[in-house]
Amino acid sequence: MKQKKPAAGNAAMNTPERRRESRRLYMKKNWQLYALLVLPLLFTIIFKFGAYAGLTIAFKDYKVAKGYAGSPWVGFEIFQKVFSDRRFGPAVWNTLLLNVLDLIFSFPMPIILALILNEIRCKWFKRVSQTLLYLPHFLSWVIIGALAYQLFQVGNGVVNVLIQKVGGGEVPFLQSDGWWLFTYILIGVWQTMGWGTILYLAAITSVSPELYEAARVDGAGRWKQCLHVTLPCIRGTIVTLLIMNLGKVMQGSFERIYALMNAKATKYTTTIPVLVFRWGIESGKLSESTALGLFQSVIGLILVVASDYIAKRLGEDGLI
Amino acid sequence: MSNTSVVKKKKVWTAARKKDLVFDIIFYTLMALISLICLFPFIHVFSKSISEEAAVIANKVVVFPKGFSLNAYQKVFADKSIMRSMWVTIVVTVTFTVIGMFLTVCAAYALSRKELKGRTVMSFLIMMTMYFVAGTIPDYLLMNNLHMLDTWWCMILPLCFAPYNLMIMKNNFSSNIPDSLIESGVIDGAGHFRILASIVLPLSKPILASIALFYAVGRWNAYQDALYYIKQRVDLRPLQLKLYYLVVAAQESFQAEGGNVGVLTNPEVLKSACVMFATLPIICIYPFIQKYFVQGTMVGAVKG
Numbered sequence: 001m002k003q004k005k006p007a008a009g010n011a012a013m014n015t016p017e018r019r020r021e022s023r024r025l026y027m028k029k030n031w032q033l034y035a036l037l038v039l040p041l042l043f044t045i046i047f048k049f050g051a052y053a054g055l056t057i058a059f060k061d062y063k064v065a066k067g068y069a070g071s072p073w074v075g076f077e078i079f080q081k082v083f084s085d086r087r088f089g090p091a092v093w094n095t096l097l098l099n100v101l102d103l104i105f106s107f108p109m110p111i112i113l114a115l116i117l118n119e120i121r122c123k124w125f126k127r128v129s130q131t132l133l134y135l136p137h138f139l140s141w142v143i144i145g146a147l148a149y150q151l152f153q154v155g156n157g158v159v160n161v162l163i164q165k166v167g168g169g170e171v172p173f174l175q176s177d178g179w180w181l182f183t184y185i186l187i188g189v190w191q192t193m194g195w196g197t198i199l200y201l202a203a204i205t206s207v208s209p210e211l212y213e214a215a216r217v218d219g220a221g222r223w224k225q226c227l228h229v230t231l232p233c234i235r236g237t238i239v240t241l242l243i244m245n246l247g248k249v250m251q252g253s254f255e256r257i258y259a260l261m262n263a264k265a266t267k268y269t270t271t272i273p274v275l276v277f278r279w280g281i282e283s284g285k286l287s288e289s290t291a292l293g294l295f296q297s298v299i300g301l302i303l304v305v306a307s308d309y310i311a312k313r314l315g316e317d318g319l320i
Numbered sequence: 321m322s323n324t325s326v327v328k329k330k331k332v333w334t335a336a337r338k339k340d341l342v343f344d345i346i347f348y349t350l351m352a353l354i355s356l357i358c359l360f361p362f363i364h365v366f367s368k369s370i371s372e373e374a375a376v377i378a379n380k381v382v383v384f385p386k387g388f389s390l391n392a393y394q395k396v397f398a399d400k401s402i403m404r405s406m407w408v409t410i411v412v413t414v415t416f417t418v419i420g421m422f423l424t425v426c427a428a429y430a431l432s433r434k435e436l437k438g439r440t441v442m443s444f445l446i447m448m449t450m451y452f453v454a455g456t457i458p459d460y461l462l463m464n465n466l467h468m469l470d471t472w473w474c475m476i477l478p479l480c481f482a483p484y485n486l487m488i489m490k491n492n493f494s495s496n497i498p499d500s501l502i503e504s505g506v507i508d509g510a511g512h513f514r515i516l517a518s519i520v521l522p523l524s525k526p527i528l529a530s531i532a533l534f535y536a537v538g539r540w541n542a543y544q545d546a547l548y549y550i551k552q553r554v555d556l557r558p559l560q561l562k563l564y565y566l567v568v569a570a571q572e573s574f575q576a577e578g579g580n581v582g583v584l585t586n587p588e589v590l591k592s593a594c595v596m597f598a599t600l601p602i603i604c605i606y607p608f609i610q611k612y613f614v615q616g617t618m619v620g621a622v623k624g
Binding site: 047116138190202259 | 339340343344347348350351352354355356357358359361362364365368379381382422423424426427429430431433435436437442445446449451452453454455456457458459460461462466477478480481486506511512513516537540541542543544547548560561563564567568588591592594595598599602603606607610613614617618621
């Protein structure tokens, strides 16, 4: 295409030729930026947006043979079916219960550990403990599940062996409903307490030494310094992380539950992700399963956006 | 006079010191205890895996191994399906990390450049997929439609471009690489490919290491997708899934070949050896990669 050079007289800013020319120059200089984005966008479109297309079957009576397009629309019929299913209520309840208990017990531990670590001045001791504390974070839930059975099994789990040695009775840590809940939360605390300290430790390092100096001059001991200097200074981090974690109460780790569940303790294990798996992958109720998953995604999204909004309103860094 | 002052000073020093010492003892003991709790499961299972079978059956192994035997490990290494799973995991992890890093670096650089028109829209489109996921079944159906079920690719392609990692790297590029440096490249006539390869990447080695490790460890540990997608092709089971069927669900038995590896009647030792076989690679490299993990997590926490 022949580019016409605009005459000097009518070189107004916004003639179409001028705009085209500047766009051409821009693309000549920056086409490589767009080239870099082609593959990542392609991946996003195929694997993420492509999956969104599958969400339509939550509103259809999906039959594999007919495909997405061929299956008839049924409106919210599937959702009504899901919401009235007798397993729906318990699944929502279990998801909330496990997450809230997790939050109550797993959230404070990293703060306490970070405060203790902060008091430890021996460098190598600190480094070694941190290395050990971070270790559980790097292991898969399968391995943690396997370790849990080695430790807590009835009969030959080492914890039960030790309990019997001191004269106690066997505890069905993983094989009765109440104890399963206890063990599930305990393992969660064990896995996350070390890694969770990282952000708090970072926040603590940025506390100005002058504040401690001033506190010492005022006669504050280590306990008082911790209570009146360190804690107020990391309050922002604590609040942000708490709100963000509250935003996640409808999500749930399938891998964690699946690695720890067994036939003997089933009361609390059927959470939404597990029910999605049962319905969809095991029983082939694809529409119902998709609808249930969509329900969880939407609630989860609302909670995350809301918690981000609240965090920003409180003047903290948001998540999004 | 000087004498009294010394005495006085010493007295004060002692009182403060005493209190300090009590605090220290409490903190150090507490920390040592908690650290040991983190370590104990591994020591116990490791000791079990190298102990004599009789001691394990009698529940005598708590912390230290009783006797010494590598029979269980011999059996694990003789089991072709376990070794195959290890191989699958290695191949998948390496491919996944390489593709993921390539995509992440490309996208992160492009989206970190302010002259890119439409970058808000494109960032939004990519980041949106992190907060709103389609869910298990749509993902499964997508794999089915793409004919990727029971193939290597279903464990590699769907997850290998992670928006979270992209966000970390993008923020790092825009905050750590001075704009003037890139401008000077532009003035010298270098295209963006050149600038990325010879200016940005050499300056970003730490974050590249962090993100590569996020990808690799994440892939190594995940088993959910393999559980959904790998059904018929038993030979494509990654190590974690194999371990799940073998140890956690105990639905499968060991298939060691060659009868000369010593007879093990009790599966407990074998299970321990199996868990250790899967854990040791992580434990061995973990002390070296830990610092990159910490660093990546901190960058991730500071949003741009």
